[in-house]
Amino acid sequence: MTVTEIMADLQVDDLDEARRFYVHTLGMTEQPMGLDWVTRFIDPETGAALQVLTRDATAPEDPIATIKVDDVDASYARMRAAGCDIVHPLVTEPWGVRRFFVRAPGGVLNIAQRHG
Incomplete structure (x- = not known):
């Protein structure tokens, strides 16, 4: 199992307000995920990224970070x-x-791998 990426998951009350801040004020680019409860903002020059969510639509708790791995089943x-x-x-x-969620020191982590 190899960790391939780590991204903070920030809970917000309003995605539109987050868009105004991260795109218009901070200059990041939105990378829509096609879901109405989560989106991603990326700095086009560095690739630094942040996910924001209002709540996780399919899990009982919201994650503090997403850790992408090369083999989620092994993880x-x-x-x-x-x-x-x-x-x-x-x-x-x-x-x-x-994906799956695991409780870690400091909060719940979303351990994920792109599928298909």
């Missing part, structure tokens, strides 16, 4: 074997991500 097996608290089971979401 899931490793964390279960270690006795970690799995907050949201391993699932393939309709938007093309295979």
Whole structure:
């Protein structure tokens, strides 16, 4: 299992307000995800990114960060074997991500891999 990317997940009350700030004030570019509860903002020069969400639509808790891995099934097996608290089971979401949530020191993490 290799971690390929880490992205903060910031909970907001209003995505439009977040757009105004991150695009118009900070100069980032929105990378829409096709979902009405989450979007991503990226700095076009550096690739630095931030996801913002109003709430996670399919999980019982909101993550503080998304950690992308190259083998989410192996990550899931490793964390279960270690006795970690799995907050949201391993699932393939309709938007093309295979993921699970795990409780870690400091909050809940979304462990994910692009699927399909």
